[in-house]
Amino acid sequence: MFPLRLRGLRFQPNGRTVLDGVDLELGDEGITLLLGPNGAGKSVLLRTLCGLVEPSGGAIDWGGGARPDFGVTMVFQHPMVLRASVLENVAVALKPRGVARRERARRAAAVLARVGLGGREGDSARHLSGGEKQRLALARAWITAPKLLLLDEPTASLDPSATAEVERIVREIRTDGTRILMATHNLGQATRLGDDVVFMSAGRVREHAPVQRFFARPASEEARLFIQGELPWRLTF
Template sequence: MHTPADVPMFPLRIHDLHWHAGGRAVLDGFSLELGGEGITILLGPNGAGKSVFLRSVCGLLQPDAGHFDWGGGPRPEFGVTMVFQQPKMLRDSVQANVELALRPLRVAAGERRARAQAVLERVGLAHRAGDSARGLSGGERQRLALARAWITRPRLLLLDEPTASLDPSSVDAIERIVREIRTEGTRILMTTHNLGQAMRLADDVVFIDAGRVCEHAPVQRFFARPASTAARLYIQGELPWRMAF
């Protein structure tokens, strides 16, 4: 059986994605190429197609047209993980929620326990291992969701606004964990509306508007000299926000 590290994944080339809902083009010729390292932040107004794009990358949504080239091959069976803005938790302990992620990888029970304990230490939840996951606060739930993703050692991690509605201390904790995951070699794609967070975390920024990529640039250049009018207006807070899909 191949492990995630054995399977080619990068460069990831996304070609001309289209997806419609309710008569509206949510993805409208979306194309992008990504290398295998770093944190890419996806920015853009509500309804631009950011979350839909992430769902298409992880296979939860099938575009109407277009295709993905995963390092010259098809979508890998393992190695891509997504964390949602409001992650779902099992009616079970914190430890059991983390261990669950390893079951599809056929990891032995003893190793599952050891790896779960180690990753809970790293996200600051080891003292809650036996507690009900549904009793956690919003910030703790998001840290648990990141632990559940991190334990699988993903090649590509997709984060859909992981700090939305969290207090500043929880945001700091999530950002620290994201940096650690990136340092261990996981490629990260993340959406946010927090421009300060984008500047703190991103290696590069993809600005999306009306279902397509308007700009893809290193983070410093994007904020200092946005090449598109839409990106400049967004940074200045002048771009009208669309209704969220």
């Protein structure tokens, strides 16, 4: 599905422009951080790539073909948790792929151990803390071995300790060969995790650069002001 190319991607619900001709190309390796003020279109872009939003125009080229049936997974800021055990919340991700029940349970237990939830398999997922639920969501994504993982501010509601644990898991998923595109407002997180940065504003990609160059020498005044915390957030509804 790589290189993933977006050309003139638009989303204009009820005449309101949310994505305004997004152009972007992503290779098959690394962690790309989506940065930008509120209302820039970051979350909508992720939902478009995940297939949850139908674009109004433009094109998405998945390595020369159509969007694959499997291989693209998204984790949200507030993850969905089923009324079931921790193990079942993870194993369910393999059910559409026809994996046998016993094998689903085995793989789920293995990935839960990797996210620090080993020994919690039989607990109710509803009783997990916020950070544990986010780790559960990452485990559910990881078990499918996605080629592209989309993360929408997965640590926005977490304390520093829980954030550090999520960042560790994200790095391990990347090491396993998954391409990651992650939206965040945490600039420190971007410098810790990112290989490159996509800076968005008003529904467009304004800059795409390696993380160190972006923070040291932003190409636009808008990006410079954003880094300094001076850029007004765009609240458009």
